[in-house]
Amino acid sequence: MNAIRHHFSPLQRLLHWVMAICILAMLFIGVGMVSTIMPKYVPLVAIHKTLGTAILVLALIRLVTRFYYGAPALPADLPEPMKLAAELSHYALYALMIGMPLLGWAMLSASAYPVELYGGIYLPAILPQSDSVRTLLWNAHYYLAFAFFALILMHAAAALFHALVRHDGVFEAMAPVPIRDEVTRVEYTAAE
Amino acid sequence: MLQPRSSTARSVLGSFVLIGVVVAGSAAAFAYTAGWLSPERLTPWKMLQALAPPSGPALGHRRNHAKGICFTGVFESNGNGAALSRASVLAAGQYPALGRFNLGTPNPEAADATVRVRGIGLRITPPDGQEWRTAMINAPVFAVSTPEGFHELLLAAGSKDPNAMKVFAEAHPEFASFGAWAKNAPWTGSYAEDRFNGLNSFIFTDGSGADHAVRWSLLPAAQVVPVTQDDLKKLDPDFLEQEITQRVRSGPLRWTMTVTVANPGDPTADPTKAWPEDRRTVEVGTLVVQRIEGEADGPCRDINFDPTVLPPGMRTSDDPFPAARSSVYAKSYDLRTAEAKDYPRTVAGPKP
Numbered sequence: 001m002n003a004i005r006h007h008f009s010p011l012q013r014l015l016h017w018v019m020a021i022c023i024l025a026m027l028f029i030g031v032g033m034v035s036t037i038m039p040k041y042v043p044l045v046a047i048h049k050t051l052g053t054a055i056l057v058l059a060l061i062r063l064v065t066r067f068y069y070g071a072p073a074l075p076a077d078l079p080e081p082m083k084l085a086a087e088l089s090h091y092a093l094y095a096l097m098i099g100m101p102l103l104g105w106a107m108l109s110a111s112a113y114p115v116e117l118y119g120g121i122y123l124p125a126i127l128p129q130s131d132s133v134r135t136l137l138w139n140a141h142y143y144l145a146f147a148f149f150a151l152i153l154m155h156a157a158a159a160l161f162h163a164l165v166r167h168d169g170v171f172e173a174m175a176p177v178p179i180r181d182e183v184t185r186v187e188y189t190a191a192e
Numbered sequence: 193m194l195q196p197r198s199s200t201a202r203s204v205l206g207s208f209v210l211i212g213v214v215v216a217g218s219a220a221a222f223a224y225t226a227g228w229l230s231p232e233r234l235t236p237w238k239m240l241q242a243l244a245p246p247s248g249p250a251l252g253h254r255r256n257h258a259k260g261i262c263f264t265g266v267f268e269s270n271g272n273g274a275a276l277s278r279a280s281v282l283a284a285g286q287y288p289a290l291g292r293f294n295l296g297t298p299n300p301e302a303a304d305a306t307v308r309v310r311g312i313g314l315r316i317t318p319p320d321g322q323e324w325r326t327a328m329i330n331a332p333v334f335a336v337s338t339p340e341g342f343h344e345l346l347l348a349a350g351s352k353d354p355n356a357m358k359v360f361a362e363a364h365p366e367f368a369s370f371g372a373w374a375k376n377a378p379w380t381g382s383y384a385e386d387r388f389n390g391l392n393s394f395i396f397t398d399g400s401g402a403d404h405a406v407r408w409s410l411l412p413a414a415q416v417v418p419v420t421q422d423d424l425k426k427l428d429p430d431f432l433e434q435e436i437t438q439r440v441r442s443g444p445l446r447w448t449m450t451v452t453v454a455n456p457g458d459p460t461a462d463p464t465k466a467w468p469e470d471r472r473t474v475e476v477g478t479l480v481v482q483r484i485e486g487e488a489d490g491p492c493r494d495i496n497f498d499p500t501v502l503p504p505g506m507r508t509s510d511d512p513f514p515a516a517r518s519s520v521y522a523k524s525y526d527l528r529t530a531e532a533k534d535y536p537r538t539v540a541g542p543k544p
Contacts, residue, residue: 028225034523035227035235037339037516042500042508045518111525112495114323120504122321131494131529138526149222153215160214164207 050117056101110134236523242346252535255524260294262490265482273476277396279505292492293383304432305424313497322503328388334463335370339516366464378418393460405454410447496525
């Protein structure tokens, strides 16, 4: 029983929660900055670009850790549709974590804006200037941001559902700190 | 320790309520941040709506300063600015410049003699990837002290109420000096004779880390021949573009870039307030305009002359306008690039 992994590795959990904060901040900054003309617009845009780049780097590291450490299996008694939803939503979350920063970077490149981060760091353009391409990328970046936020809300709702209703250890697998000892949990479940 | 697995129906219901509250609360916070719950918020979209003429905006064009013509050339930095800012663009050297002469109107078809405010958009690109973008106008001071005031000016100017401008001017006494310039200052018959002023204050940081509040201007090398608006009305509606095209053909045109340094206490947050004449002014270089190209196929067409695109060593000050302009220009740029089919290029295919 002890050999079965019920938790993500500490590195994966650290990445998950750090990125959760970064991505939520990113989405709020994004919708906030495009709706304001106040002086905060300038630092918000600078943070958006810098944080987006950081998220891209973290997401790539996270992808490597996912391949390396894998993920604990979902509970055997989880209904198939929920398993499928869990699996697909995680593919979508990874795609968005990596795709959104790339779309933003490509959009700025196609707009001939310099991609300047905090600290005077310039990223190279990854696309030539083009009004049609930048429009496509802008639309993708904009609408996918709302899809991303909706997906995160569903993800959070599902996590709470596992934690509060099913009590099946799925939330604990990614909890920021181990909430209960996995061996105890297994024994307890077995004894029930 | 462990919770009993036998959840009662009540605790399950409570859990679902909690989940619902978390999701709905997050969604509400998101909607609030996006401004959907704050109809009074002055958004870039509202500013563009106020800029648009009654017939609607000219699709595919800049929402303001819509009439313009592209130029390319060089910025010859003499190195004097390096004492004020560590930006590489102010180190001695010659750097590519791209820009746009323009008229302060949302109508790209406006007759040149009808537009009081003329502008220049400029992008200078030193070889290290840094960029300095600026957009300047020929007025010596700006019309209003705040972006909110600018919105009110646009609403008043577009109002059907004949008293709207009078009411606005009474509520905005700072408008008087711009109003006096617009009414009394001589006109010129050429972009080449116009002085362009940045008006907004920025902070330069020098190599030692010291900050300097500055404003900048472009002073024409061409001899200024004052004319009246009535003289200009007799000319072709596009005389400015025709004239500058002709003039550059017979030789490059020059402007001296000057940077004026504020004394402590000079107003940096209010572009309606000129600084006293005796302030230290440094000539940092020369803009040389070598070639004119029409906007439809020109290199300035898809450049947003966003005044917050600044190299390291320059940054925005407490002047609220650059941020507001950046936000509104970005929205204008999003719209017009998406409307490119409404402003066709005359040469087929993507430009090089």
